Amino acid sequence: MAKSSQDSSNKQIVSKRRIADHGEVFTAPREVNAMLDLVKQETQRIDSRFLEPACGKGAFLTEILRRKLEIVNSRYRKSQIEYERYMALAVSSIYGIDILPDNVADCRSLLLGICIDNYASACKLKCECIPTDFIETLRFILGKNIVLGDALTLKRVDGSNAPIVFSEWSLVMGDMFKRRDFYFSSLVDSEMGGEYFRSDMGGGTWMPVPVREFPLTHYKRLKDAE
Numbered sequence: 001m002a003k004s005s006q007d008s009s010n011k012q013i014v015s016k017r018r019i020a021d022h023g024e025v026f027t028a029p030r031e032v033n034a035m036l037d038l039v040k041q042e043t044q045r046i047d048s049r050f051l052e053p054a055c056g057k058g059a060f061l062t063e064i065l066r067r068k069l070e071i072v073n074s075r076y077r078k079s080q081i082e083y084e085r086y087m088a089l090a091v092s093s094i095y096g097i098d099i100l101p102d103n104v105a106d107c108r109s110l111l112l113g114i115c116i117d118n119y120a121s122a123c124k125l126k127c128e129c130i131p132t133d134f135i136e137t138l139r140f141i142l143g144k145n146i147v148l149g150d151a152l153t154l155k156r157v158d159g160s161n162a163p164i165v166f167s168e169w170s171l172v173m174g175d176m177f178k179r180r181d182f183y184f185s186s187l188v189d190s191e192m193g194g195e196y197f198r199s200d201m202g203g204g205t206w207m208p209v210p211v212r213e214f215p216l217t218h219y220k221r222l223k224d225a226e
Helices: 016-022 029-037 059-076 080-092 101-122 132-145 184-188 219-225
Strands: 050-052 094-098 146-150 165-172 176-183 195-198 204-207
Touching: 029 059, 050 059, 059 080, 059 094, 059 101, 080 094, 080 101, 080 132, 080 165, 080 219, 094 101, 094 132, 101 132, 101 146, 132 146, 132 165, 132 219, 165 184, 176 184, 176 219
Parallel strands: 050 094, 094 146
Antiparallel strands: 165 176, 195 204
């Protein structure tokens, strides 16, 4: 499976060794944009969720974030609080998995950098003037959403062999976020977790069940609820 990535030189290959060991070939920006244009309306919804199961350094995810932040900038830049709230929501809607630690670290860093640059430009601030607690909120969300793992085994590859867990983030009641954690396996295969709900019309469906739920928390204090 080809991975996505983007750096300053837009290289598609890091090394022949990584191709041999991991099949790592990155998708070029032109192809990234052409593919995302096929679902353009979704990329412009702030809360529309995206998962890249072999995210590399994040070309697809960074471009999705840029598109979402264009909407945030156009709607909310006149209010710093609303701007922060909806930037956090945009970031929380983006998920990635990669098997290589450097890719995961680079992807998180690139996504955070895009947020900082957009914030500084939209709010006419120097980067060092952006509230530290908000940057830490973004960093915390990215730490939960961009995961070192194997999308085929559905497990982490950090030595723990633990199942991949993703957090669902929902903006409710103004500045408050609701977080629910799910096993990735239950999201992709109903037989690996969930409950069957029968409707009054006679039908039914499997629904994943969270492994943990958190109380409503202010968007700047999400890390405190961990």
